[in-house]
Amino acid sequence: MNLPTLAENLQNVNKVGLSKAEYRGAPSTLCQGCGHNGVAAQIVAACYEMNLVPEKVVKFSGIGCSSKSPTYFLGRSFAFNGLHGRMPSLALGAMFADITLKGIGVSGDGDTASIGMGQFKHLVRRNLPLVYIVENNGVYGLTKGQFSATAEKGLELKKQGTNLYLPVDIAMEALVSNATFVARSFAGDPKQLKELLKIAIAHKGIAVIDIISPCVTFHNHENSFHSYSFGKAKEEPLHEISFVPARDEITVEDFEEGTSREVTLHDGSTVVLKKLESDYDPQDKIQAFKMLAEAQLKDELVTGLIFINPNVANMFDLYNLPEEPLNRARPDQLRPSVESMEMVNNLMF
């Protein structure tokens, strides 16, 4: 854990009295310039600005470069680095322990789009409140550069030759599985990424963010879909986004009449979408499908808030759980009474 410097302590503490340094984790052991480091930095910034208490956040990951990154943010939070593709089930079980916590799961394209596809989609359909980040670079980095399921057809990698198969579109898969929040961003666009992370954190269901995060070592060719140069050149933001926390007063400068659209989240906070070229409505699922399909055809990297429906019951709403976290229940609340034993025996024949 990095302790805050004196200077940091004196200035810039947030509403829960913490400096940004207290949201950091251990120094990254990923490659220099790795897109994942940029993502970790924006998670730190978003949590700091959202005034989250680190002990109220729990982190999860699977296996791969991406899944190492929870070490690099929120060093004070509980975390569980599970098995390849099986972060979703781990997170689901753990979140039941204390449903007042915020969950952040970090996965990669290898982790989510292959072995993890089933668990990913089932977690999405259950609408577990969890920020589900996919750091998507189209390549297996930790095993030194094999194609992942999100690599585009025709991509050439040094040792692997040419990729023969069509890619999996994670945002599309999330949408098909009835995700209540789907976004796509680019690790090289910290401003948009941070805003999307904030909305995801405020969202009370599953929040899938597919983040194109270039692999500088094994996959950063000029024209490949998951490279910095492609991302910068082909990135098509749907709109400019700002997240307005529930407590903040909305000022006039925040949006211009007639060019913006607001979505109110469950906790009263709002998402303000500034119009760019098209009048994209992120609450229109049909339009979201169409947009993703068209972007695929045009080889475009459309980023932004693709879909959000804040009004769907999340997984915990479907259970009759107590207000007190389940893991704080006392033994006398968990073991039926002595008297009940006779009743149970009588229920048998």
Added chain:
Amino acid sequence: MDKTNTKNVNDFCITFSTINGSGSATANTTLMRALFRMGIPVSGKNIFPSNIQGLPTWFSLRVSKDGYLARVEKDDIVVAMNPMTIERELEYITPGGLLLIPDDFKIPESRSDIHIYKMPVKKLVKDSDVSPALRDYIANMVYVGILAQLIFIDIDLIYKALDFHFKGKQKAIDSNFTVVKAAFEWAQQNLIKTDAYYAEKMSRTDGMIMTDGNTAGALGAIYGGVQFVAWYPITPATSLAESLTEYLPILRKDANTGKDTFAVVQSEDELAAIGMTIGAGWGGLRAMTSTSGPGLSLMTEYIGLAYYAEVPVVIWDVQRVGPSTGMPTRTAQGDLTMVNFMSHGDKQIVILIPGSINECFEFGWKAFDIAEQLQTPVVILSDLDFGMNPWITPKFEYPESVMDRGKILWEKDLEKFLEKHNNHWGRYEDVDGDGIPYRTVLGNQHPKSGHFTRGTSHTEDTGYSEDPEVWERIFNRIKYKIENGIKLLPKAISKMDNDAKVGIISSGSAHFAVEEAREQLKNQGIKTNYLRVRSLPLGDEIREFLEQNDQVFVVELNRDGQLHQLITLNSPDMAFKMIQSAHMDGLPLTANWVKDQVLSNSRGVK
């Protein structure tokens, strides 16, 4: 051949041969319950196909005045409701036995040494006012009534059994009982009893209940405070999870708030079921899953992580015949070595093996204490014979010890811990010298409570490390933790017979055949000592038992003698004493088979 054998009271086996999906389970269970309420020990074995409708199925109901509950190989009475299998049925009937058969079936002529009673099934069903749609189901009630008349089963107790089965729903009770009564009266007027089988009231089942191992295991878990269940349907474990969903709402709603102190999730597969369970166990919930061999195979990777990351979880394996899909509806003890060694790398898996329905209940709650005390996965090895067959058993007993959550530190506990330990706490640090570290769980608001759990090599403070010394230190500490924890596990139970030098070791449901075989051997002048293993890793008592005997038969329901293998590994210098007595054809072991093992392999020691 003379058909009039000597009178047989309360010591026979009835087999019902029916077609799967014909509703015979209600009829068979009803007869079993009535006999049970007559005070006679009974046991039931379902031999059913992996099919919903159409294939042959058998239910063997053993009536045993001496209280033996194991399967027997011969039938005294056969109720043949499936025309396709009659020839096969005939092979199993003992001379002087009974065959009850619908009067429109071709009556076999090959056995002149048995009593054949023809039942007017169609006529009796037609004469009742049951709606045509229900006639096939009701048909089985004809044999209930006729058999009750023939061997003197109390018809009032049949009514009570139906009342229980249909939960007091009068219409269902009446439509079934009308047929039972009509058949009972028809038999009274039309059949002349020529056989010598009688059911007579006794009082050997006082204070007992009738249930099954999956229900018992589920109830045990509920009294153990289970908070989170993730499961995926699989025969023969499904009814364990279904019993949890049945009884949890009855027993575990908070009286003050009306809220549930549990959550049950049917997962998408077993990979997810174990992931969810481990997540919940890590989060500080008493978490469990239930499965059978194929599901457990899928779970092994995550269980390895739970062992190394020290996460408490409880896993029920209700065993069936494997490998592969094997025989999903038949019983076996074939997962023992798989569980013992499961997942890659070195490890010890704590295994509990209940040997009775009451132990299914007892280990059901105890497993959570052990898992949390030792911070490790605990696997309970049950099997289909326990899990899905009806058993009579003493009433469940309330847990005798208070719940032990192990070393969990909440905010104040951690504060005190830090004061006492130089302001330092490490998740994987052994401060007590018992190999068991202290853990904090999700939601703890102490700024020093958070930690990073991983399956990769880690230090005492949870940091990633590839330092050889760190790996070995942590890994050996975990080994010590489990070895030192054997004292918390249920010890093997031994029954010594004076100067006997022949020993038998078994475990789980094999116990019932062994128990009966020992009596049979004793009657032939062969005294045996007996040890029933109840947990692994094995305790010192196994070795002591081997030392006390000249030869030891290890009796188990699998092909390769898996318990024999593990005991051999545990006490290699005693290997020469042990005789592998393993057998697996999908059916529960019989006393006869166990007895023959001892008689044919015994090295002349008596």
